[in-house]
Amino acid sequence: MAQIGTNEFKAGLKVEIEGEPYVMVGIEFVKPGKGQPFTRTKLKHLKTGRVIERTFKSGEKVEIADVEELKMRLLYKEPNSAVFMDDNSFEQITIGNSVIGENDKWLMEEICYDITIYKGEPIEVVPPTFMEMEVVETDPGARGDTASGRVLKPALTNSGAKIQVPIFVKQGEKIKVDTRTGEYVSRVQ
Amino acid sequence: MEVDTPIMSRFAPVDEHIEVFSLLFTQDKKVFLHSSPEYAMKRLLVQGMGDIYQMGHVFRKEESGRLHNPEFTMVEWYRLHIDYQAFIEETVQFLNIFLGGLSYTLLSYREAFLQFSGLDYLTASSEQIIEVLLRRGVFSSQDLCRWDRQTLLYSLLSFIIEPRLGKNGFTVLFDYPAQEAALARTFLKGDERVAERFEIYYEGIELANGYHELADPLEQRRRFEEANSARIKAGKEILPIDEEFLSDLAKGLPDCCGVAIGFDRCMLLRHKAQALSDVMPFTWQ
Numbered sequence: 001m002a003q004i005g006t007n008e009f010k011a012g013l014k015v016e017i018e019g020e021p022y023v024m025v026g027i028e029f030v031k032p033g034k035g036q037p038f039t040r041t042k043l044k045h046l047k048t049g050r051v052i053e054r055t056f057k058s059g060e061k062v063e064i065a066d067v068e069e070l071k072m073r074l075l076y077k078e079p080n081s082a083v084f085m086d087d088n089s090f091e092q093i094t095i096g097n098s099v100i101g102e103n104d105k106w107l108m109e110e111i112c113y114d115i116t117i118y119k120g121e122p123i124e125v126v127p128p129t130f131m132e133m134e135v136v137e138t139d140p141g142a143r144g145d146t147a148s149g150r151v152l153k154p155a156l157t158n159s160g161a162k163i164q165v166p167i168f169v170k171q172g173e174k175i176k177v178d179t180r181t182g183e184y185v186s187r188v189q
Numbered sequence: 190m191e192v193d194t195p196i197m198s199r200f201a202p203v204d205e206h207i208e209v210f211s212l213l214f215t216q217d218k219k220v221f222l223h224s225s226p227e228y229a230m231k232r233l234l235v236q237g238m239g240d241i242y243q244m245g246h247v248f249r250k251e252e253s254g255r256l257h258n259p260e261f262t263m264v265e266w267y268r269l270h271i272d273y274q275a276f277i278e279e280t281v282q283f284l285n286i287f288l289g290g291l292s293y294t295l296l297s298y299r300e301a302f303l304q305f306s307g308l309d310y311l312t313a314s315s316e317q318i319i320e321v322l323l324r325r326g327v328f329s330s331q332d333l334c335r336w337d338r339q340t341l342l343y344s345l346l347s348f349i350i351e352p353r354l355g356k357n358g359f360t361v362l363f364d365y366p367a368q369e370a371a372l373a374r375t376f377l378k379g380d381e382r383v384a385e386r387f388e389i390y391y392e393g394i395e396l397a398n399g400y401h402e403l404a405d406p407l408e409q410r411r412r413f414e415e416a417n418s419a420r421i422k423a424g425k426e427i428l429p430i431d432e433e434f435l436s437d438l439a440k441g442l443p444d445c446c447g448v449a450i451g452f453d454r455c456m457l458l459r460h461k462a463q464a465l466s467d468v469m470p471f472t473w474q
Contacts, residue, residue: 006252007251007252018331028254028255029251029252029253029254029255029257030254030347030348031251031257031347032343032346032347032351032395035206035343035346035347035369036206036339036340036343036344037206037251037252038343038344038347038348039252052329053329054329054331054332055327055328055329055332055344055348056332057336057340058251058252059423059424059425
């Protein structure tokens with residue numbers, strides 16, 4: 001894979017350090033009086049999310065990570081995996097639940113997801129920031145339940161997510177959710 | 190007297206760690222933007238100008254950062270026949286115009302290393318330096334074992350020592366190792382060959398770099414050639430040595446001291462700002 005020098009470092013750059021994929025989240029240039037300059041970086045592991053700090057001599061080169069980002073549509077879920085398809089090439093891939101992880105609760109058929117591929121293997125499935133889904137289970141909110149001060153109640157969506165919704169939201173209604181925080185945003189007409 | 194010298198030159202300042210911008214004056218003629226007005230000002234001193242100063246833009250081809258911008262303002266002056274110590278005091282006085290009446294402490298390079306790392310830079314081994322750096326938790330061992338001894342010393346200086354200088358007043362770091370003499374004179378201090386070079390720090394920020402100026406053209410040429418060799422070894426291009434500067438040096442540079450001050454950083458500290466972008470209208474970062 002190609003290499004990149006410290007003078008081209010920027011946030012969002014995906015690099016490979018000792019065979020592991022990272023995204024650069026912070027960069028700082030440091031130079032003593034008139035000596036060797038250094039570039040300090042904060043790197044977030046693409047698979048584990050762990051953040052490390054590494055320092056490079058100015059001019060040092062690092063490997064660009066063989067990372068690709070594809071948009072693929074979910075065709076269907078299986079017990080231990082999910083099958084996605086690329087709309088352009090019609091290529092299908094099966095991604096295991098271990099890679100999907102917590103984002104499993106945002107999987108809905110026919111929706112497009114951002115798949116991160118590292119060295120040919122999918123390592124991350126990212127849902128759209130906002131998704132519309134149906135509330136399949138929730139208690140009817142007692143009207144005027146203001147005495148107890150409760151304004152939210154638990155609900156289950158058709159994608160399998162458990163979120164808090166306002167008490168006026170009824171079972172069967174469609175809502176908009178922020179997948180980054182798992183929070184209710186609004187009702188959908 | 191104030192002087193105004195050209196920024197553009199056929200020659201480049203030759204230093205192992207300073208990168209300069211070059212332009213194609215014509216398809217086959219390359220010219221360079223100065224990283225300091227030093228060479229031109231020294232040529233004026235040889236021509237008998239007397240004490241001179243200049244304030245203008247200088248250029249360094251390097252990354253931008255909180256304290257770095259490829260184009261910045263330098264204040265530089267030279268004073269003839271002045272005592273080195275008195276010159277340091279004069280520089281402190283100048284900085285105090287902007288930063289208020291701060292006092293200063295002198296700290297030798299060797300003493301700074303001993304004080305902040307427990308190591309003698311002359312004798313410490315790479316392993317010892319690595320051990321200190323690891324203990325501070327500032328680096329990963331994978332980074333450190335890639336670097337040679339000189340780089341390890343620089344990282345000790347940049348990351349451990351410099352941030353601690355200039356608390357409660359200026360720290361004047363002086364008696365630099367002869368290797369870092371650049372354009373300063375050197376002398377033997379016991380078992381240590383040191384340069385008459387000082388740098389002034391405040392709040393961990395380097396503001397000024399001053400010398401008792403080297404007048405020996407042969408020694409100057411030798412240093413330029415050494416710097417170019419180091420550049421080749423580091424995979425960098427050789428830079429054309431300023432022959433006009435060297436031939437003027439041969440005519441006799443009067444005994445003088447000179448200093449260069451990063452003026453934007455001075456303003457940053459005066460206005461208690463966080464970054465150069467707070468005190469400069471348009472920066473590259």
